[in-house]
Amino acid sequence: MPPLSTLDKLQRTLQGPGTGYLFTRVFLNEGRILLADRTLWLACGLLFLFLGYSLYVGLSQVRAREAVLQGITLRDAEKADKSITQLRRILAGHETPDPFSNPADPASVASGLGARHAVLPYLALAPLALGQSDMAPNYYRVTNRNKSTFLYDGEMDNPWNLMTGHFDTAFVVIYLLPLLILGVSYNMLSAERERGTLRLLLSHSLGIGTLLLAKTAVRALAVLTTTGATVAAVLLPERGGSLEYLFWLGMIAAYAVFWFAVAAAVNALGKASATNAFALIVVWVTLVILAPVLLNLAVSQAYPAPSRTELATRSRLITIGGLNRFADLLATDYRHVGKPQVLLPKDGKIEVAERRKAHLLIARQVDAELDTLLAAFEKQLLAQQQFIERFSLISPAAVIHEGMSALAGTGSRRYTQFTQQVSTYHMDWKAFFEVRILNGIAMTEPDFARLPKFSWLEQPATALRGQLAGYALQLLVPSLLLGLWARRRLRRYPMV
Amino acid sequence: MNGILEALAVSKRFGETLALDGVSLQVNAGEVFCLLGANGAGKTTLVNIFLNFIAPTSGEARVDGRDVTRHALAAKRDMAYIPEQVMLYGVLSGLENLRYFAALATDEDLPERRALDLLRQVGLDETAARRRISEYSKGMRQKVGIAIASAKNAKAFLLDEPTSGLDPKAANEFSQLLRTARDKGVAVLTTTHDLFHAKQTGSRIGIMRRGRLVENLLAADISHLDLESLYLKHMSNQDE
Numbered sequence: 089m090p091p092l093s094t095l096d097k098l099q100r101t102l103q104g105p106g107t108g109y110l111f112t113r114v115f116l117n118e119g120r121i122l123l124a125d126r127t128l129w130l131a132c133g134l135l136f137l138f139l140g141y142s143l144y145v146g147l148s149q150v151r152a153r154e155a156v157l158q159g160i161t162l163r164d165a166e167k168a169d170k171s172i173t174q175l176r177r178i179l180a181g182h183e184t185p186d187p188f189s190n191p192a193d194p195a196s197v198a199s200g201l202g203a204r205h206a207v208l209p210y211l212a213l214a215p216l217a218l219g220q221s222d223m224a225p226n227y228y229r230v231t232n233r234n235k236s237t238f239l240y241d242g243e244m245d246n247p248w249n250l251m252t253g254h255f256d257t258a259f260v261v262i263y264l265l266p267l268l269i270l271g272v273s274y275n276m277l278s279a280e281r282e283r284g285t286l287r288l289l290l291s292h293s294l295g296i297g298t299l300l301l302a303k304t305a306v307r308a309l310a311v312l313t314t315t316g317a318t319v320a321a322v323l324l325p326e327r328g329g330s331l332e333y334l335f336w337l338g339m340i341a342a343y344a345v346f347w348f349a350v351a352a353a354v355n356a357l358g359k360a361s362a363t364n365a366f367a368l369i370v371v372w373v374t375l376v377i378l379a380p381v382l383l384n385l386a387v388s389q390a391y392p393a394p395s396r397t398e399l400a401t402r403s404r405l406i407t408i409g410g411l412n413r414f415a416d417l418l419a420t421d422y423r424h425v426g427k428p429q430v431l432l433p434k435d436g437k438i439e440v441a442e443r444r445k446a447h448l449l450i451a452r453q454v455d456a457e458l459d460t461l462l463a464a465f466e467k468q469l470l471a472q473q474q475f476i477e478r479f480s481l482i483s484p485a486a487v488i489h490e491g492m493s494a495l496a497g498t499g500s501r502r503y504t505q506f507t508q509q510v511s512t513y514h515m516d517w518k519a520f521f522e523v524r525i526l527n528g529i530a531m532t533e534p535d536f537a538r539l540p541k542f543s544w545l546e547q548p549a550t551a552l553r554g555q556l557a558g559y560a561l562q563l564l565v566p567s568l569l570l571g572l573w574a575r576r577r578l579r580r581y582p583m584v
Numbered sequence: 585m586n587g588i589l590e591a592l593a594v595s596k597r598f599g600e601t602l603a604l605d606g607v608s609l610q611v612n613a614g615e616v617f618c619l620l621g622a623n624g625a626g627k628t629t630l631v632n633i634f635l636n637f638i639a640p641t642s643g644e645a646r647v648d649g650r651d652v653t654r655h656a657l658a659a660k661r662d663m664a665y666i667p668e669q670v671m672l673y674g675v676l677s678g679l680e681n682l683r684y685f686a687a688l689a690t691d692e693d694l695p696e697r698r699a700l701d702l703l704r705q706v707g708l709d710e711t712a713a714r715r716r717i718s719e720y721s722k723g724m725r726q727k728v729g730i731a732i733a734s735a736k737n738a739k740a741f742l743l744d745e746p747t748s749g750l751d752p753k754a755a756n757e758f759s760q761l762l763r764t765a766r767d768k769g770v771a772v773l774t775t776t777h778d779l780f781h782a783k784q785t786g787s788r789i790g791i792m793r794r795g796r797l798v799e800n801l802l803a804a805d806i807s808h809l810d811l812e813s814l815y816l817k818h819m820s821n822q823d824e
């Protein structure tokens with residue numbers, strides 16, 4: 089009757105002779121020992137200091153950047169007001185327009201006078217992971233010039249780099265948290281054996297698995313409480329986002345569980361403390377340092393970063409071609425020099441300089457011809473991103489990095505969406521002005537109110553949660569496997 | 585008579601070394617079995633097998649009729665163990681150590697009052713009980729180990745040179761404790777190098793030599809002198 093005996097065994101394992109009670113006793117006693125020998129104070133104190141400083145760094149960075157964004161938005165609004173006032177004064181005959189910033193001239197408005205910035209707002213958790221925000225700007229000044237002049241002019245490396253160069257909370261979590269975890273747990277069983285207490289412990293009906301689990305649990309609780317409380321206390325009052333914070337904490341918990349599972353598995357091997365420490369450092373270096381580097385190498389090998397130089401050269405060549413093609417238009421003189429009245433609208437029409445029409449046509453052509461190139465460029469970036477998302481599994485550090493930047497709104501996905509939305513906005517902007525410039529239709533006050541506006545459309549929360557659930561699984565499934573393996577291995581734990 | 589502790593043809597091989605070679609013995613309720621033997625004879629190995637710290641290469645060890653390898657946790661509820669060197673948590677006091685291990689032993693919290701009583705019985709007063717273990721001598725730690733064992737209401741005691749490091753007075757008190765346990769029906773298996781102690785407290789005496797149980801006698805059937813000469817005879821043959 090094997091099924092019955094299996095069931096019997098399962099029942100005994102689950103209910104055990106007072107397993108819950110023994111777990112609690114070990115848990116409490118372990119907490120007492122760790123407090124008495126100052127291990128926990130030291131580890132949690134260090135964690136608190138690291139996190140505190142990283143939050144200070146993150147908050148001040150985001151504060152400064154938000155101030156910049158605010159300034160930009162404010163100046164845009166001021167400029168729009170000024171243009172309207174100026175337009176009124178010109179129409180009333182109180183002011184002579186400047187030929188190159190004439191609010192009545194659609195070409196002037198399109199190319200700068202009316203230009204507004206497309207802004208990507210920072211999310212509540214942005215201070216936790218500055219991520220790509222250094223390399224990818226959070227705002228673009230959109231005009232009717234061609235896309236390549238503003239959208240792709242920054243240097244963009246591989247889309248993925250764990251080290252942002254900032255001592256932000258993501259850095260503390262990815263690199264230092266595992267070290268602290270391993271520091272408090274590398275000798276969970278080996279120290280008991282070396283101290284000689286293991287024999288006395290296991291001479292009672294305490295299972296070695298229960299012992300290891302309870303010892304792990306007390307450490308995990310201490311580490312996670314310190315992390316959760318520090319971040320909540322500093323971040324939430326200023327930035328809110330409690331729900332996102334809970335998701336963040338869940339991700340951190342999954343990452344911590346992974347490292348505790350690694351420590352437990354190494355302890356289950358039954359080696360000496362020093363050996364455990366060495367093995368764990370090797371694991372840390374492999375998973376946190378080497379694997380991401382290899383992943384980066386693989387991604388740049390499989391999907392080489394599209395060449396910006398090529399993009400710039402091509403756009404220059406197309407521009408030169410355009411300059412040649414429209415040479416006759418470009419050769420015309422500015423007529424306002426001799427006839428300042430051409431700068432004024434008349435019956436809703438205005439004379440748009442031929443050169444400026446030419447520039448619009450050239451920009452249109454550049455955009456059209458570059459579109460295929462840009463599409464390939466974006467496809468490549470997307471492929472890189474997908475590759476990373478698929479293979480980040482090989483490094484839990486990569487997984488948690490992706491998860492944290494997604495929650496902080498500084499991940500590559502959100503930036504890609506931003507540039508896509510900016511691109512659409514750019515098209516709307518050009519379309520709005522094209523008819524007016526080519527047909528010489530003067531700008532009116534209502535036109536200013538009708539200018540295309542950029543409003544960032546955040547990705548739906550469900551999509552983000554799906555992404556996060558995926559990352560959590562990528563951390564928890566390996567942890568579970570490690571845990572199960574450790575449990576099997578403990579049966580052969582060498583007591584003598 | 586049903587044996588509480590039973591070894592059935594237990595053998596244990598460590599690579600080349602045959603540490604135990606078909607050892608069979610039985611300790612009944614209310615019996616004290618004293619296991620004598622030279623260093624390396626296999627005494628600790630036998631104790632380790634009863635505690636399921638190592639698995640026998642062949643044969644079977646039983647506690648109250650249960651095979652210890654298959655029902656390790658259940659078997660351990662019935663055994664109290666005192667190692668040759670009782671090792672405890674240095675940062676905790678003797679009292680805290682006792683209460684912790686007693687809770688593991690019995691699945692119940694040990695009230696402080698009762699814990700202090702137990703420590704007093706083994707010769708540790710309250711001042712000593714509240715000091716950190718790191719400040720204890722070896723003998724004092726041994727006393728805490730004895731207190732832990734007496735807190736556990738076990739059917740069997742497994743004692744591996746329990747009195748090592750105890751002063752004569754404490755050793756004597758320990759013998760008294762053993763006799764009380766025996767009278768309560770506990771089956772005691774103890775290893776020792778102390779013939780006098782064996783003769784005094786043991787109801788059965790076994791002598792081990794190179795992994796084999798070469799003598800298994802009723803203590804009453806042999807005089808101290810005979811025991812001594814028998815023991816020396818086996819010792820002198822050790823290297824043959």
Ligand SMILES: Nc1ncnc2c1ncn2[C@@H]1O[C@H](COP(=O)(O)OP(=O)(O)OP(=O)(O)O)[C@@H](O)[C@H]1O
Pocket residue numbers: 584598601602603621622623624625626627628629630
């Ligand atoms: N883990 C081990 N690996 C290899 N050999 C071992 C191991 N443990 C014990 N032995 C060997 O088994 C034999 C019996 O050892 P054991 O510790 O049982 O002796 P003992 O009778 O308790 O000796 P002592 O009086 O010194 O305590 C010895 O030869 C010893 O070297």
Ligand SMILES: [Mg+2]
Pocket residue numbers: 627628629744
């Ligand atoms: Mg021994």
